[in-house]
Amino acid sequence: MLEQTAALDALMRDIVRSSTVKHAAVGAALGCGISVLATANASGCLRSAAAGGVVGAVSGNLAGRREVARRMQLVSANDLVRSIRKSNEKLDHIMTDLPQMLSRQENIVATLGHRKASGELSQDEYESQVAHIRASRAEVAEALILSSKQATLAQHNLADAAAQGQTGLEWHIRAIEQLERDTLSARSTISLL
Structure with a gap:
């Protein structure tokens, strides 16, 4: 999951770059x-x-x-379309895989709780393993928040280009807004235990 969110973050940086390079x-x-x-x-x-x-x-x-x-166009609409499509594909994978990962982790925490209650696992071992899961979730959550912030920046860049006279960016702005909403929605499913 961390690799997927890192890949999404890289794609979102491409969107930000594509929305500013020609400007x-x-x-x-x-x-x-x-x-x-x-x-x-x-x-x-x-x-x-x-x-x-x-x-x-x-x-x-x-x-x-x-x-x-x-x-001259201030931003390349074609480059943005490619980056948006790739980001949507990556986010779809994340949104499919994230609930499975969270469910597995919750099952692990429940199992750890049972093992601790039965005396198989010490309190320190239990806390250490749960802390590792919390840290993993926090990293995924942070990556999703960073991606949403980059989507916001790209929207501002495109709004600036539109204000300077570039036309035809409405679809791009709406698509990036949707990416931001979906990214924040994925983030909202993550509890840090």
């Missing part, structure tokens, strides 16, 4: 144009501009970058 690239591209106007120390951008004439290149460069930024 950062646009910002960097625009930043290069601004740095040419703001400082004489923007060597890479300035050298490119100087090759075609500083004034014409800078104004043409800025106008071209604005047009590219206007037309």
